[in-house]
Amino acid sequence: MSQEKIMSIHDEAEKIRRKLDEENSTTVSVALFGQPGAGKSSLINKIVGQKVAEVGVETDKTVAAASYEAKGLRFVDLPGYGTKNFPKESYFQKFDIQQFDLFLCVTSGKLHQADTEFFQELARRGKVCIFVVNKHDELWEDGIAIEELEQRKINDITKHVGQPVKVVFTSCRNGTGLDALSIEIQNNLDGAKRERWARGAKAYSARFLQEKKSACEKYVSYAAAAAAANGINPVPGVDVAVDISIIMKLFKEIRDDYGLTDNFLTNLKQSSIPVVGRLANNVVQYAAKEGILILLKRFAGRQAVKTFAKYIPFVGQAIAASLGYAITSNVGNSYLSDCHELAEEILNNKLGE
Numbered sequence: 498m499s500q501e502k503i504m505s506i507h508d509e510a511e512k513i514r515r516k517l518d519e520e521n522s523t524t525v526s527v528a529l530f531g532q533p534g535a536g537k538s539s540l541i542n543k544i545v546g547q548k549v550a551e552v553g554v555e556t557d558k559t560v561a562a563a564s565y566e567a568k569g570l571r572f573v574d575l576p577g578y579g580t581k582n583f584p585k586e587s588y589f590q591k592f593d594i595q596q597f598d599l600f601l602c603v604t605s606g607k608l609h610q611a612d613t614e615f616f617q618e619l620a621r622r623g624k625v626c627i628f629v630v631n632k633h634d635e636l637w638e639d640g641i642a643i644e645e646l647e648q649r650k651i652n653d654i655t656k657h658v659g660q661p662v663k664v665v666f667t668s669c670r671n672g673t674g675l676d677a678l679s680i681e682i683q684n685n686l687d688g689a690k691r692e693r694w695a696r697g698a699k700a701y702s703a704r705f706l707q708e709k710k711s712a713c714e715k716y717v718s719y720a721a722a723a724a725a726a727n728g729i730n731p732v733p734g735v736d737v738a739v740d741i742s743i744i745m746k747l748f749k750e751i752r753d754d755y756g757l758t759d760n761f762l763t764n765l766k767q768s769s770i771p772v773v774g775r776l777a778n779n780v781v782q783y784a785a786k787e788g789i790l791i792l793l794k795r796f797a798g799r800q801a802v803k804t805f806a807k808y809i810p811f812v813g814q815a816i817a818a819s820l821g822y823a824i825t826s827n828v829g830n831s832y833l834s835d836c837h838e839l840a841e842e843i844l845n846n847k848l849g850e
């Protein structure tokens with residue numbers, strides 16, 4: 498390899514490591530507010546697809562906001578606006594309201610005055626707030642169509658807040674509106690945060706799964722480049738070394754993004770649906786170092802290597818042209834593909850953890 502080429506790989510390696518760090522430190526911050534029992538904790542769990550918040554017990558927010566973080570998504574359950582402990586005058590500063598990417602006002606009954614006032618303050622400061630009417634499954638009145646009941650809710654909220662607002666109806670019980678809510682949140686984010694949301698939030702539709710895959714592909718290209726640039730483990734069968742620990746970490750993150758926990762995978766391996774069992778087996782097997790070596794060997798032997806040309810500007814010319822990157826990016830995308838297909842089967846067959 499020429500001196501010049503070695504230099505540019507070195508520079509690009511530095512850059513790609515910084516990019517990977519940057520990507521890993523991107524967080525989406527969502528704040529929730531609304532009356533006790535409206536379903537804020539339940540919604541957080543549904544959105545992220547993990548039990549992070551306790552449901553059915555009043556979340557203690559008498560001394561502080563309750564904060565939960567998973568997969569680069571941060572949810573903060575705010576205490577009541579303008580109470581004795583948290584007066585209006587100091588509320589915005591106390592909870593650093595300006596830092597949040599967006600707000601969810603969660604209701605299940607009537608909108609309360611404190612929520613209306615807080616919303617109006619947010620609107621004045623140009624912050625995005627989505628109204629979530631939860632417990633849609635309980636919305637019922639004899640002889641009145643559901644559309645009419647929904648419209649009444651929307652009218653009631655509009656009347657209270659004095660302006661047209663975005664309203665999403667959800668049910669944590671039967672899943673109604675969870676996809677719509679997640680997409681509405683995503684539509685209000687840009688750039689890296691948008692991708693972070695697609696990766697971290699649970700997919701309730703094929704469309705969202707596809708968004709997840711695109712966001713993961715970009716991440717795969719970064720990690721594959723870093724793994725190729727940081728060559729320490731020899732790849733069997735070729736004169737190339739890559740960093741397996743980076744690949745291992747990448748695989749773990751892809752599994753997390755698709756909600757494939759160890760427990761869930763163990764259950765899926767026993768599935769009566771053959772393709773589910775096979776994919777779950779792959780996902781578990783390739784997670785370990787021995788499995789990664791099998792994949793590396795498989796792709797080292799390939800003649801034609803598929804690389805993602807659109808990521809070359811991020812990855813760098815010299816790294817993108819290297820054999821190490823061809824192998825690591827193929828290995829990464831093959832793992833992503835297994836996780837994605839498995840997630841599609843889970844969604845289509847309504848398999849729960």
Ligand SMILES: Nc1nc2c(ncn2[C@@H]2O[C@H](COP(=O)(O)OP(=O)(O)OP(=O)(O)O)[C@@H](O)[C@H]2O)c(=O)[nH]1
Binds near residue numbers: 556
């Ligand atoms: N029927 C129905 N019940 C729900 C729904 N979402 C939540 N619940 C129930 O409503 C109760 C309160 O839910 P939480 O998620 O704890 O409500 P919260 O807003 O976090 O309450 P606080 O922490 O007290 O502010 C629990 O018993 C939930 O099981 C829903 O969509 N439909």
Ligand SMILES: [Mg+2]
Binds near residue numbers: 538539550551555556
């Ligand atoms: Mg709660």
